[in-house]
Amino acid sequence: MGRTLAEKVWDDHVVTHVDGEPDLLFIDLHLVHEVTSPQAFDGLRKSGRSVRRTDLTIATEDHNTPTLDIDKPIADPVSRTQLETLRKNCADFGVRLHPLGDDDQGVVHVVGPQLGLTQPGMTVVCGDSHTSTHGAFGALAFGIGTSQVEHVLATQTLPMAPFKTMAVTVDGELPDGVTAKDLILAVISKIGTGGGQGYVIEYRGEAIEKLSMEARMTICNMSIEAGARAGMIAPDETTFAYVQGRPHAPKGADWDAAVAYWKTLRTDDDAVFDREVVIDASELAPYVTWGTNPGQGAPLSQRVPDPADFDDAASRLAAERALEYMGLSAGQPLRDVAVDTVFVGSCTNGRIEDLRSAASVLSGRKVADGVRMLVVPGSVRVALQAVEEGLDKVFTAAGAEWRHAGCSMCLGMNPDQLAPGERAASTSNRNFEGRQGKGGRTHLVSPQVAAATAVTGRLASPADLSENADAEPAGV
Amino acid sequence: MEAFTTHTGRIVPLRRSDVDTDQIIPAHWLKKVTRDGFEDGLFEAWRKDPEFVLNDEAYKGGTVLVAGPDFGTGSSREHAVWALQNYGFKAVISPRFADIFRGNSLKNGLLTVVLPEQTVEALWELAESDPTAEVTVDLERRKVEAPGVDAEFELDENARWRLLEGLDDISLTLKNDDAIAAYEAERPGFKPRTQPV
Numbered sequence: 001m002g003r004t005l006a007e008k009v010w011d012d013h014v015v016t017h018v019d020g021e022p023d024l025l026f027i028d029l030h031l032v033h034e035v036t037s038p039q040a041f042d043g044l045r046k047s048g049r050s051v052r053r054t055d056l057t058i059a060t061e062d063h064n065t066p067t068l069d070i071d072k073p074i075a076d077p078v079s080r081t082q083l084e085t086l087r088k089n090c091a092d093f094g095v096r097l098h099p100l101g102d103d104d105q106g107v108v109h110v111v112g113p114q115l116g117l118t119q120p121g122m123t124v125v126c127g128d129s130h131t132s133t134h135g136a137f138g139a140l141a142f143g144i145g146t147s148q149v150e151h152v153l154a155t156q157t158l159p160m161a162p163f164k165t166m167a168v169t170v171d172g173e174l175p176d177g178v179t180a181k182d183l184i185l186a187v188i189s190k191i192g193t194g195g196g197q198g199y200v201i202e203y204r205g206e207a208i209e210k211l212s213m214e215a216r217m218t219i220c221n222m223s224i225e226a227g228a229r230a231g232m233i234a235p236d237e238t239t240f241a242y243v244q245g246r247p248h249a250p251k252g253a254d255w256d257a258a259v260a261y262w263k264t265l266r267t268d269d270d271a272v273f274d275r276e277v278v279i280d281a282s283e284l285a286p287y288v289t290w291g292t293n294p295g296q297g298a299p300l301s302q303r304v305p306d307p308a309d310f311d312d313a314a315s316r317l318a319a320e321r322a323l324e325y326m327g328l329s330a331g332q333p334l335r336d337v338a339v340d341t342v343f344v345g346s347c348t349n350g351r352i353e354d355l356r357s358a359a360s361v362l363s364g365r366k367v368a369d370g371v372r373m374l375v376v377p378g379s380v381r382v383a384l385q386a387v388e389e390g391l392d393k394v395f396t397a398a399g400a401e402w403r404h405a406g407c408s409m410c411l412g413m414n415p416d417q418l419a420p421g422e423r424a425a426s427t428s429n430r431n432f433e434g435r436q437g438k439g440g441r442t443h444l445v446s447p448q449v450a451a452a453t454a455v456t457g458r459l460a461s462p463a464d465l466s467e468n469a470d471a472e473p474a475g476v
Numbered sequence: 477m478e479a480f481t482t483h484t485g486r487i488v489p490l491r492r493s494d495v496d497t498d499q500i501i502p503a504h505w506l507k508k509v510t511r512d513g514f515e516d517g518l519f520e521a522w523r524k525d526p527e528f529v530l531n532d533e534a535y536k537g538g539t540v541l542v543a544g545p546d547f548g549t550g551s552s553r554e555h556a557v558w559a560l561q562n563y564g565f566k567a568v569i570s571p572r573f574a575d576i577f578r579g580n581s582l583k584n585g586l587l588t589v590v591l592p593e594q595t596v597e598a599l600w601e602l603a604e605s606d607p608t609a610e611v612t613v614d615l616e617r618r619k620v621e622a623p624g625v626d627a628e629f630e631l632d633e634n635a636r637w638r639l640l641e642g643l644d645d646i647s648l649t650l651k652n653d654d655a656i657a658a659y660e661a662e663r664p665g666f667k668p669r670t671q672p673v
Contacts, residue, residue, distance in 0.1 A: 015659045016652050021634050024652060026659050028667055036553065038509035047646070053660075058670040064507065078507040085509050096670050117668050129552040129576060145554035145580035147645070155649045157656055161632065193494055194546040194572050227549060229575050247673050254666040261664065293494045293549070314493040314544055314593070321492070411503045411551075430550060432498040434521050 002268025004165045005234050006200040009140040009265065013123045015157055022159035028122040028139075030152050031108045032059035032095065034086040035413070036127030040150035041089040051093045053156040058117065059090050060098040062107045063413045067376055067403035070100055079414065093153075106379020106405045109133040109347040113217065114381050116246025120235035120262040125152055130347045130429065132223040136216035137243070138235035138265050140200070143224060163229050164274040166199040167267075170207040172281040177463055179357070180215035181349060181427065181446035183207070183279075184222045185287040185297045191277060193295040196228030199275065202267060203233050207281035213242040214353040221348045222429050225294035234266045286461040288334055289431045289444040291322035296431075298334065300449065300461055306330035325433055326441050327421070334459050337443065341424040342373040342400075342454040343436070344447055346410040349427035350378025354447040355386050358427075359394040361451035361462045366399055368457035373400035374416060376408040400454065412437045425453040478585040479642030482614040483566045485539030487603035487622070490529055493544035497577060500548070500556040514559035534607035542569045542599045547588075548577025557581045567613045569620065571596055582635050583645065587613060589620060595627045615640060 003011070015024040030053075037059070044050065051057060064079040074080040083100070090097035098104040104111060109130055112118040120138035125131060129143035144158070152158055168187055188195075201223050203216075211219070216233050223231025240259055243249050250258040289297040290304050296319065298305065307319035307330065323330065328337065344350075344358045355377060367373045375395045377383035383405050386392055392402045409416040410428035418424055418440025427450050431442040443459060452460040505517035522528045529535055541560065547570035548556060557580045560568065567587040581588045591599075602609050602622055611622035615636060620627045631639075638645070649656075 016655050024649060024655070026656070026663075029670070035506050039511050039554075042509075049646070055669040055671050063503075076507075082507050082509055096672065117670060119668060122667070127552055129550065131552075143552040143576055145552050145557075145576060145583065147554060147580065147583040151646050151649065154646050155656065156660075157649055157652075159645065159649065161635075193549050194574075197546075197572060197575060224550075224576075227546070227574055248668040248670075250666040250668070257664065258666040261666075293496065317491075318493050411498075413503045413506065430496075430498065432496045432550060434502060435498050438502075438521060 002271035004267045004271045004273060005138060005202055005232055005265055006140060006163070006165055006230070009121055009123065009138070012121065022161045024157050025123055025160050026157055027125050027152050028056060029112065029117055029124045030057045031112055031124065031126035031131070032057060032149070033062050033108045033126070033128065034082045035063045036146050037089065037149055038082065038085045039146050040153060041093065043150040044093070044153060049154045051095060051153045054094045056156060057153070058096050059086060060105055060108050060111050061086060061100050063407045063411065065100050065406040066414050067406055067408050067416055070404050103380050106381065107347045107350060107407055109221065110351060110378035110382065113137070114246070114379060116243055116248040119243055119258070120239060121265050125158065129224045130221050132228070132231045133217050133221040133347055135220040135223065135230050135232040136213060137239055138232060138262065140230055140232065142230055164199045166196065166201045166228070166275040166277065167273040168201055168203050168277045168279065169205040170203065170279045170281050171205050172207060173210065174207050174281045174284060177448065177461060178284050178286060179446040179448060180211055180218040182284055182287040183281070184219045185289065185294065185444060186284055187279065188222065188226045188295050189297045190279070191226050193225065193293050194227045196223060196226035199228050200230045200232060201226070201228045203231060208233060209236065212353060213238060214351045217351065218348055222294065225429060235262045286446065286449050288449065288459055290326065290328060290334060291319065292325055292431055292433050294429065294431060294444060296322055297444065300334050300459060302334060304328045304330055304332045304334060335464070337459045338423070338457055339425045339443070339453055339459065340371065340422045341418060342371060342450050343376070343409045343424055343426040343428060344450050345374070345376030345378065345408055346428040347378060348429040349447050350376060350382065352382050352385050354427065355382065355391050356389070358447040358451040359391040361448055361465070362398040362400065362454065363394050365455045365465070367454045371454055371457050373454045374403055374409060375400050376403045377405045379405050409436050411435060425450050425459060477583065477642050477644060480585050480587050480615055480639045482612060482616060483539065483587070484610050484612040485566060486535070486537060486608065487599055487611050488529055488535045488538035488541050489600040489603040490541055490543040491600060494546045494549055495543050496550040497548055497553050497556040498550055501553065501559040506553055506555050511558050512562055514555055515562040518559040518563045539564055539566045540569065540611050540613060541565050542596055542603065544596070545571040545593065547573050549574040552576045554580045554584070557584045557586050561586050569596060569599065582639060585639065585642065587615060587639065589613060589629045591620060591627055591629055595625060598625050
């Protein structure tokens with residue numbers, strides 16, 4: 001019987017296999033950041049161990065870093081200590097680090113691909129659940145906990161329990177104005193936050209093949225929000241073109257050997273998935289979440305659902321709680337929901353295409369009175385590119401704040417947070433209670449919907465703007 | 477890791493599904509660089525509500541948390557496991573756990589037990605009618621027992637053995653050092669390295 005993409009990559013990394021035990025997998029790339037690593041390095045010290053493969057390990061600072069005044073000492077002493085701890089650990093153990101202020105600093109899942117370190121057929125791990133992002137290249141990429149971070153640092157391997165395979169096939173073409181973010185939010189609503197539990201999802205089909213690498217990263221990034229262990233997309237010419245020429249991409253004969261191998265990384269025609277989900281792309285529309293988990297979403301054109309309409313008791317109770325927390329009523333049109341803040345950024349939607357997309361909507365328009373809009377590039381390189389293209393000027397001319405790179409308001413570990421009761425349209429990945437600040441309310445949206453929402457002050461898509469748009473020429 | 481064989485304690489009924497790791501331990505607690513001192517951060521936002529179950533005197537000292545489906549979704553933060561343990565929990569029972577949370581819990585000796593929704597409901601009803609009722613979570617016999625509840629649970633044999641013995645994963649893996657070195661010697665030359673280029 002044929003094998004799926006995930007099975008092929010897995011098989012190529014098995015160091016030891018014993019029936020009844022987890023396979024020991026070799027890890028090709030270990031990404032490290034300040035939040036989930038200090039206790040792991042501490043563990044190494046206590047047991048007198050070193051980092052086995054510093055040449056397969058790289059660190060950056062992202063979760064805690066401020067997005068303003070980055071040349072000044074970090075105000076929060078606890079955040080400062082955590083960053084200083086990472087710097088000391090990387091120096092002591094010989095790990096390459098891109099700290100705040102460095103041109104290669106940024107959100108860990110933006111930095112890996114942009115350096116060309118993320119390539120097809122690799123195993124990639126990081127102490128961060130959104131490591132699934134790297135699956136967009138046909139890599140098997142897992143988020144891990146701190147004990148596993150220590151394990152990989154010490155051994156460059158991980159014992160991994162077997163997984164199940166799921167195909168999410170997206171047939172047809174995405175309609176105009178519908179993005180990868182809308183697609184993945186629709187997938188999560190369909191299968192639920194636990195629907196992917198135990199599975200590695202492979203996204204396939206015409207609509208997926210037509211996506212850019214950055215859009216594919218948005219899709220794979222949110223696999224974890226469906227509970228999946230990983231998400232993957234088979235590498236193709238789009239993937240190869242994206243990798244080629246990047247600092248760590250193979251060169252010369254190595255490139256040819258790599259591409260020859262990468263081309264074998266496709267699910268065989270006779271391979272069987274444990275579960276298959278089929279989605280018709282042409283039926284999709286701009287999507288937003290109304291609740292407090294990423295599975296509680298609906299097309300923007302719809303109304304806030306009535307908890308009474310949910311079949312099972314747990315979903316009903318969860319919907320009731322969510323509406324109470326979100327301050328929404330059943331039946332309220334989603335387009336009527338007014339926001340205080342708009343956040344564009346994160347490992348989900350903080351890359352250059354996302355910024356271009358938001359800027360194209362904002363160009364010649366203004367952020368609504370009383371709305372605060374933060375634009376936080378995913379990395380310094382993304383920021384530099386955006387400046388070169390004049391996107392920063394579009395944002396600031398519209399009245400948005402152009403910030404320094406980092407995770408920022410996605411999880412509010414730095415000063416960028418929502419106040420209690422404040423409501424945000426956010427291009428990030430989690431609408432959990434308090435995720436973006438204590439008492440804050442989050443609606444997950446695409447960069448386009450975020451920008452349109454900033455203009456109207458209510459959840460909106462660019463299509464809602466066309467009639468009312470100011471007739472000013474585009475500023476890009 | 478501390479071994480887990482069997483534990484008997486009182487139940488804390490948490491009637492919620494999708495208990496995500498941001499609720500278990502909010503992000504601002506993750507700035508700490510230690511594995512302890514997280515007990516006050518556990519369910520920090522919910523504990524501001526006087527009606528929340530952890531604020532109910534009747535459930536003080538409970539050591540077995542019983543929650544709805546999809547417990548531990550979201551972030552990979554192991555701090556969620558540390559917070560539950562620092563607070564005093566020895567086991568969590570739910571119809572379904574998020575994968576990363578479950579992996580983290582088993583590596584720290586916090587037993588996560590998957591039981592069907594109706595058994596979870598029975599445990600909730602038991603604890604709500606009699607907060608002093610005790611439950612036994614027995615890993616050796618793979619059983620959960622409480623008045624009116626007698627349920628078997630599954631856990632893969634390897635994970636169970638590691639927990640029962642309190643084994644350190646890294647030491648076990650390093651016994652395969654030769655196999656790792658052999659694999660490394662055969663890796664294709666085109667695979668990237670992180671050294672600056």
